[in-house]
Amino acid sequence: xxxxxxxxxxxxxxxxxxxxxxxxxxxxxxxxxxxxxxxxxxxxxxxxxxxxxxxxxxxxxxxxxxxxxxxxxxxxxxxxxxxxxxxxxxxxxxxxxxxxxxxxxxxxxxxxxxxxxxxxxxxxxxxxxxxxxxxxxxxxxxxxxxxxxxxxxxxxxxxxxxxxxxxxxxxxxxxxxxxxxxxxxxxxxxxxxxxxxxxxxxxxxxxxxxxxxxxxxxxxxxxxxxxxxxxxxxxxxxxxxxxxxxxxxxxxxxxxxxxxxxxxxxxxxxxxxxxxxxxxxxxxxxxxxxxxxxxxxxxxxxxxxxxxxxxxxxxxxxxxxxxxxxxxxxxxxxxxxxxxxxxxxxxxxxxxxxxxxxxxxxxxxxxxxxxxxxxxxxxxxxx
Numbered sequence: 001x002x003x004x005x006x007x008x009x010x011x012x013x014x015x016x017x018x019x020x021x022x023x024x025x026x027x028x029x030x031x032x033x034x035x036x037x038x039x040x041x042x043x044x045x046x047x048x049x050x051x052x053x054x055x056x057x058x059x060x061x062x063x064x065x066x067x068x069x070x071x072x073x074x075x076x077x078x079x080x081x082x083x084x085x086x087x088x089x090x091x092x093x094x095x096x097x098x099x100x101x102x103x104x105x106x107x108x109x110x111x112x113x114x115x116x117x118x119x120x121x122x123x124x125x126x127x128x129x130x131x132x133x134x135x136x137x138x139x140x141x142x143x144x145x146x147x148x149x150x151x152x153x154x155x156x157x158x159x160x161x162x163x164x165x166x167x168x169x170x171x172x173x174x175x176x177x178x179x180x181x182x183x184x185x186x187x188x189x190x191x192x193x194x195x196x197x198x199x200x201x202x203x204x205x206x207x208x209x210x211x212x213x214x215x216x217x218x219x220x221x222x223x224x225x226x227x228x229x230x231x232x233x234x235x236x237x238x239x240x241x242x243x244x245x246x247x248x249x250x251x252x253x254x255x256x257x258x259x260x261x262x263x264x265x266x267x268x269x270x271x272x273x274x275x276x277x278x279x280x281x282x283x284x285x286x287x288x289x290x291x292x293x294x295x296x297x298x299x300x301x302x303x304x305x306x307x308x309x310x311x312x313x314x315x316x317x318x319x320x321x322x323x324x325x326x327x328x329x330x331x332x333x334x335x336x337x338x339x340x341x342x343x344x345x346x347x348x349x350x351x352x353x354x355x356x357x358x359x360x361x362x363x364x365x366x367x368x369x370x371x372x373x374x375x376x377x378x379x380x381x382x383x
Contacts (some may be wrong), residue, residue: 019350027063027217052078076139125161127153148364151189177203193360201245209238232263250356257348272332287317
């Protein structure tokens with residue numbers, strides 16, 4: 001019999017780097033003051049300050065979002081958004097004008113032209129969504145390295161249009177597969193330096209998580225108090241699925257966002273809108289009583305004679321009140337559906353294998369803001 005010594009024991013496997021939570025360090029009061037000041041400047045500048053406000057909001061959110069102790073940086077400028085918007089309007093306004101003139105020429109032609117116009121704006125909107133994301137990505141820097149994006153906005157728009165037709169034919173059932181296919185195209189052309197992105201989410205995974213919301217959607221449409229629950233749960237499912245599918249080389253994200261995490265935000269917005277509507281109604285009654293007393297007409301007779309419809313002072317006061325309510329609603333939506341939504345989504349996200357981004361070389365070029373201008377003009381802009 002012979003015995004061979006086994007030698008020293010093999011070392012235990014080296015554990016990988018621990019998951020890295022994404023943290024948000026911004027103060028809610030600072031953000032509220034930012035959007036409150038921005039709303040006032042929007043009123044003074046007839047809405048044109050919104051380009052600088054959007055830039056300030058992104059800088060606030062980006063600069064207070066930290067991964068592994070380092071915050072992101074947003075380098076976009078409000079002037080870029082304004083120029084992009086003006087160029088986009090130079091293209092879109094003639095289209096609106098041509099359709100309006102066609103409608104004056106012949107009602108029958110206007111009805112015929114409505115469908116091609118809808119298709120045009122849908123395709124153009126998808127192009128704008130892609131180019132706007134490209135602009136925002138190239139204005140995002142982390143640890144001195146810029147994100148960037150290649151690919152064709154028109155190729156993306158063609159894919160989105162074909163998938164949109166399939167979603168219509170299937171009454172929405174194909175939506176998870178549409179989102180997965182389009183996100184794969186966008187992430188395949190997204191980069192962090194020389195680190196290429198990818199998307200690992202599958203349509204079937206999205207469908208399994210949210211099929212019951214598809215069944216509840218018609219009921220929520222008829223019973224409106226259900227709508228915030230269904231929509232909030234759908235958005236939470238979509239955000240979690242999307243985040244968990246993102247990859248940049250070996251770096252990957254995971255999300256633990258609960259289905260109920262966003263429902264309260266939508267209800268708070270609804271509550272504030274109802275409150276502001278009640279305040280506006282009371283304001284109109286007070287203004288009407290004031291104008292009636294100044295004209296020497298009893299309050300009841302003032303309304304019965306419909307003089308209030310011709311009263312210039314009342315129309316001016318009502319218009320000012322309406323603008324103030326709209327600006328207040330915008331402040332509410334920016335606080336709850338931008339800042340608070342961002343905080344909840346970021347707080348549920350962890351980054352795995354962050355070390356794979358340690359030796360990244362800077363690449364990529366800046367994209368112009370034309371796509372962001374189209375997105376703003378077509379009201380399809382996001383963060």
